[in-house]
Amino acid sequence: MRDWEAVVDHLLESPRYGERMAQHWLDVVRYADTSGFANDWERPHAWRYRDYVIRSFNNDKRFDRFVKEQIAGEELAPDDPEGRIATGYLRMGPWEQTGMSVAAVTRQQFLDDVTNSVGETFLAQGLRCASCHDHKFDPVPTRDYYRIQAVFASTQFDEPATPFLxxxxxxxxxxxxxxxxxxxxxxxxxxxxxxxxxxxxxxxxxxxxxxxxxxxxVPQSFSVKTGGGGKTRILEGGALSSPGGMVEPGALSATGFQVKIPTKAAGRRLALANWIADQRNPLTARVIVNRVWQWHFGSGLVAASNNFGRMGGRP
The missing domain is CATH 1.10.287 (Helix Hairpins)
Structure with missing residues (x-):
């Protein structure tokens, strides 16, 4: 038994442990060094988020802190560069650099991506279906989908000013x-x-x-910031061309644990992050325990680690 304990301690203390666990987490959060689509532009400084994840595992960071930093790090600790770097998570989805008439479409793609990613990453809830209609199998109404999306409506990319050459x-x-x-x-x-x-x-x-x-x-982060307080409407059928009624920022109503999210631009993401990381949230702890089990033993207690809904299988 002591030999096993020594081996486990040795592995946990190795910096390679953080690198190995970070690989799993980076897969979950759709990490990539390029932006995808036709041009597949390089993402300068995105690697800082990767290294942040490695440090977090090696330093045994509290998981609730880990959650909050990635969703709202610059609001949680404005003077801490680590928090700003952590918000790179929100930008890890595919991104097509466009402008003019299709800029609104590209922006909506970002909002849809980040809404679904937050649902899958921290709550193991696939929310994307609810962008068009109430979820067919899980208690996620379309209104909830756009309430969560409204949290990120004021989120803007944080990038250094670049002169036009x-x-x-x-x-x-x-x-x-x-x-x-x-x-x-x-x-x-x-x-x-x-x-x-x-x-x-x-x-x-x-x-x-x-x-x-x-x-x-100068070292810079691939991150986000709070911009203007954008308004959010329910998109009929998920189509940007068919805006419906207005919604205020919110969270999943089916959890039974509700949160008051500010309507002003600042503080929305931090309020959602606090709700996700709160010990009263019935999903978050179970989701990460299942992931850790899967990463160490090859199969999770729930096979579909990104889907704790009805179609994801039972424990």
């Missing part, structure tokens, strides 16, 4: 071409350039840009 690049190329043409002219054809059009001015502008670009190398 197109205009600068064109100007530099045009003036460089102009100077090349001047070199090919004879002395009698050259007229004096005024200072405003000199190559020196362009070079100085370029150098000023490069100096400002140094900020890109």
């Amino acid at each position: 197109d205009a600068e690049t064109r100007e530099f190329a045009e003036r460089r071409e102009h100077l090349e043409r001047i070199r090919d002219l004879g002395p009698e054809q050259i007229t004096r350039l005024d200072k405003e059009n000199s190559f020196e001015r362009i070079t100085k502008k370029r150098n000023a840009y490069l100096e400002s670009a140094f900020e890109r190398f």
Whole structure:
């Protein structure tokens, strides 16, 4: 028995343990270093969230804290970079960089993804069906789906400001071409350039840009922040083109444990995180225990670890 205890202690104390457990968690939260879709853009600094998960396991972080940080870390502890990094969880779904007329569609895809992910990750409840109609098998009405989505309506991506280079690049190329043409002219054809059009001015502008670009190398997080308090409507049939009645932020009504979530933009995610992590919530503890059991023994007490609903099987 002592030999087994020594082996277990040795494995738990190894930093490799956190890396191994993090692999399982990262699969659950749909972690990826690129954004998917056609362009599959790289996600700069997304790896910081990965390392945050590893540290959390190796430091034996309380699970309730782990939950709260990922949903609302920057609200929970505004001065703690760790909390801001943790909110990268909310951005781990596929994302297509679009704009103009389809920007609203892309935004709705994000809201649908994060709503369903929070339901599956922490509550083992597949909510996506309720985006179109009341869930056919579980007590999740469409109103509940959009009440949870309303929590994230004020959530915006937190990214550093990036200067637009197109205009600068064109100007530099045009003036460089102009100077090349001047070199090919004879002395009698050259007229004096005024200072405003000199190559020196362009070079100085370029150098000023490069100096400002140094900020890109400052450690940054792939995270979210609270923006404007967006309004949420029930989408008939899940279609963005068919908005219905307004809903206020809320949580699952079937749990019997309710929460008051602010209607103002700030504090929505933290209120939901507190509700999920509260010991009175009948789902959260059972879901993570089942996951840990599955990760260590190969099969969970409930086979469908993301679905504790009627179609997910019995323990």
